[in-house]
Amino acid sequence: MNLLGKWLFILSLIAACGVAAWFLAPLLEVSFEIASLVAMTIAYLLLSAYLELFRHRLRKNVEGMTVEERVALSELEPEIRYSIPAAGSASPRITTLVGAIAVNGPVIPLMVGPLALLQYVFNVHHPLAMALSLALGFVLAWAWWSVGVTVWRWWATSHRGMPPGEVQWRGEEASILWPENHFFEKTELGKLISRRRAS
Numbered sequence: 001m002n003l004l005g006k007w008l009f010i011l012s013l014i015a016a017c018g019v020a021a022w023f024l025a026p027l028l029e030v031s032f033e034i035a036s037l038v039a040m041t042i043a044y045l046l047l048s049a050y051l052e053l054f055r056h057r058l059r060k061n062v063e064g065m066t067v068e069e070r071v072a073l074s075e076l077e078p079e080i081r082y083s084i085p086a087a088g089s090a091s092p093r094i095t096t097l098v099g100a101i102a103v104n105g106p107v108i109p110l111m112v113g114p115l116a117l118l119q120y121v122f123n124v125h126h127p128l129a130m131a132l133s134l135a136l137g138f139v140l141a142w143a144w145w146s147v148g149v150t151v152w153r154w155w156a157t158s159h160r161g162m163p164p165g166e167v168q169w170r171g172e173e174a175s176i177l178w179p180e181n182h183f184f185e186k187t188e189l190g191k192l193i194s195r196r197r198a199s
Helices: 003-028 032-063 067-076 092-104 107-121 127-158 164-173 189-198
Strands: none
Touching: 003 032, 092 127, 092 164, 107 127, 127 164, 127 189
């Protein structure tokens, strides 16, 4: 899929979530914003299930290849390289699932929590207060992510025996990690500490 196709897919998915939220809001008796969050979560889960099914089929196809074919393809594509775990290693699926739940799971609640608390508990709807609560939520979520990915990387390599390259690739594929050398990747607590020690 080319870049234009990816953007069209993303925009159509967002539009579909908006339409679904418009129908869900009165059914669930919640605001459009909450219904949008529900619709996006459902879309995320459906896409994740589809990708997992695709990867399962890929693993089966790779298992049927000869060793020479696997070696040749693994040099070209990490999906092939890491599709079959090494004998005796811990399950990469469980390692990635733990990272997705422990690191990404609390991010959205932390991001919208201060705003929800402000609106639904304290009944404050002032625009400045809402903007500040959103900023606070963003800072809390980013701090959680920064610490969480550092701990997850350490756990995946030290306790699960996953090579650092595979941790990076699987983390990117599961939207736990940013790509290497990306500006946001440099905000991981572990990267910040390493740069501080090097200077």
